Amino acid sequence: MRLKKNIATSEEGFIFNPGTGDSFSTNGTGSEIIGMLKDEKPLQSIIDVICSKYDVDQNQFERDLDDYLSQLKDYTILE
Amino acid sequence: MESQIKNPDKKNKKKIVVAVTALNAIDSPGPGVAVIRAIRECSDFEVRIIGLSYESLEPGIYMHDLVDKTYQIPYPSAGTDTLLGRLMHIHQIEHLDLIIPNFDAELFNFIKLKDKLKEAGISTFLPEMKSFEARDKIKLYEFGKKHELSIPKDKLIYQASDLAEAAEQIGYPMVVKGKFYDAIIANTFEQAHKAFYQIQAKWGLPIIAQEFINGTEINIAALGDGQGNTISVIPMRKLYITDKGKAWAGITIDDTSYIDLARKFVRITKWCGGCELEIMQTCDGKSYIMEVNPRFPAWIYLCAAAGQNQPATLVKMAIGQKVIPFRKYEVGKIFIRYAWDLITNISEFQRISGTGELEGMKSK
Numbered sequence: 001m002r003l004k005k006n007i008a009t010s011e012e013g014f015i016f017n018p019g020t021g022d023s024f025s026t027n028g029t030g031s032e033i034i035g036m037l038k039d040e041k042p043l044q045s046i047i048d049v050i051c052s053k054y055d056v057d058q059n060q061f062e063r064d065l066d067d068y069l070s071q072l073k074d075y076t077i078l079e
Numbered sequence: 080m081e082s083q084i085k086n087p088d089k090k091n092k093k094k095i096v097v098a099v100t101a102l103n104a105i106d107s108p109g110p111g112v113a114v115i116r117a118i119r120e121c122s123d124f125e126v127r128i129i130g131l132s133y134e135s136l137e138p139g140i141y142m143h144d145l146v147d148k149t150y151q152i153p154y155p156s157a158g159t160d161t162l163l164g165r166l167m168h169i170h171q172i173e174h175l176d177l178i179i180p181n182f183d184a185e186l187f188n189f190i191k192l193k194d195k196l197k198e199a200g201i202s203t204f205l206p207e208m209k210s211f212e213a214r215d216k217i218k219l220y221e222f223g224k225k226h227e228l229s230i231p232k233d234k235l236i237y238q239a240s241d242l243a244e245a246a247e248q249i250g251y252p253m254v255v256k257g258k259f260y261d262a263i264i265a266n267t268f269e270q271a272h273k274a275f276y277q278i279q280a281k282w283g284l285p286i287i288a289q290e291f292i293n294g295t296e297i298n299i300a301a302l303g304d305g306q307g308n309t310i311s312v313i314p315m316r317k318l319y320i321t322d323k324g325k326a327w328a329g330i331t332i333d334d335t336s337y338i339d340l341a342r343k344f345v346r347i348t349k350w351c352g353g354c355e356l357e358i359m360q361t362c363d364g365k366s367y368i369m370e371v372n373p374r375f376p377a378w379i380y381l382c383a384a385a386g387q388n389q390p391a392t393l394v395k396m397a398i399g400q401k402v403i404p405f406r407k408y409e410v411g412k413i414f415i416r417y418a419w420d421l422i423t424n425i426s427e428f429q430r431i432s433g434t435g436e437l438e439g440m441k442s443k
Contacts, residue, residue, distance in 0.1 A: 006333060008411070018333040018410040020295070021316030 001069055002079045003037045017077060024075065029054070030068065037078070096173055097394060098129040101181035101374075102139025102146065107260070107323050108377040108416075110181040112139045114390045115146060117383040121391035129173050131180075135432040141423045143439030148173070151435035155185045162188050163195060170199060177202045177397045179390070181374045184259045186211060204397040206305075206373060210348035214371035216258060216287055226347050228340075229367045231290040231359075239275050243268065245288035252291040257282035262324060264291060292369070294361040297334075298326065300375065300382050301341040302389045304396060305351030311387040311405045312341040314358075315378060318413070326378055326416075331385045333410040340366060353379070353389055378414055385412040 003009075008016040013031035015024040026034060029050065036046045047065065051058050072078045097118060101109030115128050130149035132140050140149040150169045153161045169175065178201055180189040189196075190211055193203045205211075213222050223230030231254075234245040246253060246268060255274035256262040259282050265271035275286050295316065302311040314337035319328035341356055353375035359367045375390060382389045387405040395402050431437040 016411060020334075021318065021330040021332040 001037060001043060002040060003034065003072075004077060004079050007038075007077055009034050009038060015077060017075070020076060022075060024077075033065070033068065037072075092123070092125045094125040094127060095176045095394065095398060096127045096129060098131050098169070098173070098175050098178040099146075099181065100131040100133075100152070100179070100185060102130050102132050102137040102142075102149070103134070104138040106321060106418075107325050109137075109139075110375045110377045110379055112142065112145065113377055113380040114179060114181060114375055115139070116380050117388050117390040118394055119145065120383055121388055121394070123391070124394070126394075127173070129169065129175065131169075131178070132431070135428060138421050140431055140437055141421055141427060146439060148436065148438045149431060151431065155182075155188050159188045159191050163192055166192075166196070166201070167199060170201060175201045177204075177394060179204070179393065179397075183373060186373055202397045202399075204305075204352045204393050206303075206348065206351045206354075210350055211373055213348060214344075214354075214373065216256065216370060217285060219368070219371065223368060226343075228343070229365060231292050231367055231369065233287050233289040235285040236275065236288050237285050239272055242271050242275060242288065246271065249288055249290045254287075254289040254291050256287040256289055258285060258287065262289075289369075292359045292361060292367050294359040294367075296320065296326075297332070297337060297358040297360055297366075298329070298376060298378070299337050299341045299356040299358060300353065300379055300389060301345055301350070301356065302353050302392060303345040303348075303350030304402075305349055307346045307349045308404065309342045309345040310392055310396070310402060311382065311389045312338050312345075313382045313385055313387055313408050314338065314341075315381060319415075328413065328415045329378055329381065331381065331408060331410055331412045336366065340368070344368075344371065353393060378416075381412060381414040382408070384414070385409040 006018050013026040015026060033046055047062060051061055099111045099115050101111035103109040104112050118126055127147050130139055130146040131152045132149050133154055139146055152165050180186055190205050190208050193205055196203055217235055220230045220233050232249055234248060236242060236245060252264050252266045253271055254262050255265050255271055255278060257278040261278050261281060263274035265274050278286055297314055297316055299312060299314045301309055304310050314332050314334060315329040316332045317326040317329050321327050344356060355372040355376040356368055357370040359369050379389060385408040387408050392402050427437055
């Protein structure tokens, strides 16, 4: 799972796809995940970072992450 | 990257007199005001702008910081002789260097007249009649087939009774379009019938019944040099669309497939001047050319703002200066159109209505 190279992101969670002109806002956690995807971190590493940082059940987070990544794929943000 | 004039002489800026049409700026605006704004922004030359208007309430007539003087010209239906007579009268007073017509409906006459205008010392930068006609709405499907471009299926309709046959071939929803402007989406025969008469009353025959394509609307503004080279091209995604289908907000995007498509069109037609390709991008990634407008679009100022000033570059080419094709532009540049109540006096309205001329305060 890799973010498309030309996707622009900001620390505030704003995502801009210059190929389509679409822009999106994501919350703080979403923004952290986007940052890690941009750094080409493996999925397991993202899961470990978020689960150690926040009080979240790992199974629940894995399901949420799966949903989130599906959305990013639908919006052609992921390669 | 700014297009550069070879051997520019910045110290001796020439004052160029440019006449521009399409000064209407209503909810379906003409490109004239945006074209003038872009030309005025170029620091390579000084300009005197002459507005050419058809009606007394075209807002650009009263925008005296943009238009130095406006003259009314006859409607296209009056023919080329009447238009030429009026243009020669204006030329005697203003010594025009260049005319940039921006209405689809007037372009036929201006292209017909371009040699006579040239003889009189007035430049234009317009496509050849053959190219102009090839991209006409009523011939676009055949043009696409010949050059392997995706164009929605269509059928020309000369009487309402032909709609049923068109519907059998195209299906519903169907887009009922005028030969110059306007398009109505019809979901039933009754809606198509009503749309046929509505558009016929406004734009005459034929009417075009076109296959409906669902997708994302992308417009591309391009500038051709008349030799097959694209000097500038910028794609824009519509962000907000009015009930007339016009972009009220849009953003420059970075997608080379659109740029390649526009370059192909310019190369095939050896397009001379500005044009706009209206694209529908389907969810499976196919790009259909819905229309090719033979002039700058109303959103053309966005191109200048993004780093490719197409109207100013057209002026340079029209007066014989060499330009280098643009290669870069700013992606993510947004335009948002807005309405503004311009206030004028009855005396100005009276002058343009009564004498067909109105000079701006700055020019007096």
